Amino acid sequence: MGIPRLITNNLAPLTLIAAIWAYFQPAAFLIFDGSILGIKVFLALFAITMFALGIVLQPTELKETLRHPGQIGLGVLTQYTVMPLLGFAAAWLGNLPPELALGFVIVGCAPGAMASNVIVYLAGGAVAFSIALTTVATILSPLLTPALVQWLGGAFLPIEFWPLMKTILLTVLLPLLLGMLVRRFLGGTLQQAGQIAPAAAAIAIVIICSFAVAKNQARIAEVGILVILLVILVNALGYLVGWLLARWYGFDARHQLTLAIEIGMQNAGLGVALALAHFSPITALPGALFAVWCILTAAGASAWLRRNTAVNNTNERGSA
Secondary structure, three states: OOHHHHHHHOHHHHHHHHHHHHHHOHHHHOOOOOOHHHHHHHHHHHHHHHHHHHHHOOHHHHHHHOOOHHHHHHHHHHHHHHHHHHHHHHHHHOOOOHHHHHHHHHHHHOOEOOHHHHHHHHHOOOHHHHHHHHHHHHHHHHHHHHHHHHHHHOOOOOOOHHHHHHHHHHHHHHHHHHHHHHHOOOHHHHHHHHHHHHHHHHHHHHHHHHHHHHHOHHHHHHHHHHHHHHHHHHHHHHHHHHHHHHHHHOOOHHHHHHHHHHHHOEOHHHHHHHHHHHOOHHHHHHHHHHHHHHHHHHHHHHHHHHHHHHHHHHHHHHHO
16 A cells, blocks of 8 residues: 555544644744744645646546436535524524634535545445535535625525635635646546645645644633533434435435535635634634544544444344
């Protein structure tokens, strides 16, 4: 196994280790703290994750999935209703300070995470459906995410729509389209790029989230338990509601599993990048914690599902 694949396959433990390191040794992650250059660096890091997604997108899989627009439409509608409402409810019921409350709203209004595609694959879900949901939700995010943040987050702080939209266009949509364009010219190096791109995205997400943890080290000690509990609750309810709604929609088991993962896993890295670029550092805290937690829960669940599937297959062969 090469180093890029090793990094990609171990995103969960790497994220956890880096977050713990950032908490106990914050200076190591605060190199550009407080500078305009630092903000640009972190936005560039996030743009790398979107560029990587554009490179690894399989056009044939995407085209096949796009033949079922009804499923995709239901999935995207669920993504942009369930999680924004859960984020807002956590902020409201938690009686949090305005900056921290806004952080939960931003997390809820983000599109699905790129890492969810990997988790769906590992868990045995519908990969093409997962990629389609992530892609469509990401393409719509320059419009929907700022609009939802302005609407729901306006209950806590004044929100400007256009600066958020501009940031998402430059760090999400443009890099995604560039990645898809570059993919067409990679030729024989496409397979190698398909391994390097997810690893680069994983490293970028680890650095972004660790910086947010380091920047909020003192605040975590003050409000950590409540915030962590709310993060756990929002993540768990996202999985549960996604699963139940998929069953209500009449999805088969693989698509039901996929929608649950897609709803529960948010692109919290985008939330952190937006918070660092437009709001106070404490606003980035919920996104950083959510990124760490949702990757851990999803990776753990996929490992359990793989083991369970392997055991069932072995039992079936034994009884045949």
